[in-house]
Amino acid sequence: MDPVIKTCGLTKRYGKRLAVDGLDLEVGRGQIFGFLGPNGAGKSTTIRVLLGLLRPSGGEAWVLGARVPQDRLRVAARVGALAESPAFYDHLSGRRNLEMLSRLSGSCERGRIDRVLELVGLADRQRDQVGAYSHGMRQRLGIAQALLPKPELVILDEPATGLDPKGLAEVRELMRHLRDEEGITIFLSSHLLHEVELICTDVCVVSNGRIVKQGTVEELLSRKQSEVEVTVNDPVAAAGVAQQLPYVSRAEMVNGQLRVTLTGDSAADLNRELVSAGLRVSALSPARSTLEEIYLTLMAEQEHAGKPAR
């Protein structure tokens, strides 16, 4: 199946500064794709290029099979977008803002505005001026306008910024609903790594305009295949035993749990040795890092290497 988003060697330069450096990105249909990276990594610039707001300095980009920025209108008709902080006409009500944008979107079903306002939980405040909205409400309205044209793809730049925990959970649910019930592909950039871990199926980490890591969330989280977590009756003694073994490079306590780094596929050998030492092993499972740990490790590697690694 054709990718929903594809970039080949995408480059964007602002004067002498290289914001996006040969980005090769591929987002498949039905994914909730997390686009991660530190400030200034090139996330927003990439999104703006995908939306046809910026012209690439080099390389090519396709969205839903259409080239951007050349086919921007075709793309915009099928894509909902929230590019950075949501900007609306403060003197107009939330509903009137949506009505205006809906007309610009061309065909928009009757009742669609009610539906999206309901989805983002703004139905009760739709008649209020946007100027009186809180940041979280603006964010919700931003998501609502992105959903107006019944898009095939939604591109959201930091959609969760400013939302309270309840709002975060609602947005998370909304994303899942959009993908599962409405078949929408979602491409989102975020700094909230925990949220990304919870809702995204795939992620791409960028730094200095280049891809550092791309894959499914599962792949990324099980990156440290050689790490195992051991649930044992005496973790301290177990750590002592493990440290003596030639195929163990490290044994340490992490959050009260013994985490052992193996040099090869020797989890069964470790289990046997621990049992032989009279310890009662009740579980031995591959260590699962959080996305935040992975992300921070990747960023530290980047900083240490001084240049992006592919």
Add this chain to the structure above:
Amino acid sequence: MLASLRAEFAKFYLRWNTYVGFVLLLALAGLLVWGAFEQGQASERLSKQALQRELGDDFIIAGKIVSAVLVPRLILEARLPVYVFVASLVAMAAGGGIATEYSSGTLRTLLTRPVRRAYVVLAKWVVGGVHAFSLTLFLGLAGLGLGYMFLGSGDLVWVDPRSGLQIVPELQALRDLAAAFALQGLAMIAVASIALCVSAAVSRGATAAGVTVSFLLISGMVGVIPLDAFEHIRPYLLTTQMARFEHIFDNQVNWTQIHGAILWVAGYAVVSLIGAIVILSRREIRC
């Protein structure tokens, strides 16, 4: 295009500060009428004396010389109300058209929808033009309306340096004034177009308005400073063409000159509009 137009009208006319200009113009017209009304007979007497001085003893001035139609005529003659005041209001409104939306991020929101950038500019141009034209007409109508309320009706008595004493029947004066304000309205559309063009290139509405007003002031200065070097460019200045619209009050109207000025002003508007479309179409949306 229709959707863009509806959106622009909604944005523009549902904003309270759109009406500030109209209120200020009403205040200006009121001020002029108040001046005439307060001075009452004194004003009339002085005017008669002035006329007497101008015309000599061969004339006997009798009857009413201060009437409603005099107020809009004064507004046009003073030039500043239209050339500076209305032009500044127009430049501020049209200058914010793209620049303010760019810096606030609403242009970004707008352009993520399937709308052509040219349509965005065209819609803003139409709204800016309607605003410019209506502001100019409003100033004339406000002066006339308040004039009728406080000064009453009557023929237009006017001493023109070019054509001497003019006593224009009221109906004819109203027709001339309507034409003159319409032509000045057209000139203000050109001013709005220039402001929109600058607005497409900058990030602040105030900058666009400032550049536009400066352009008008410089153009006006070049038009009056008596230097030979300026002679060649004088005919092409917007302010020169705007001033030609005053000839609508001549006894023998030189329509060729008026039509030429209309073409020049329309040319300024169209070139600025095309400039705005080209600039915005090429502009990168970073805000």
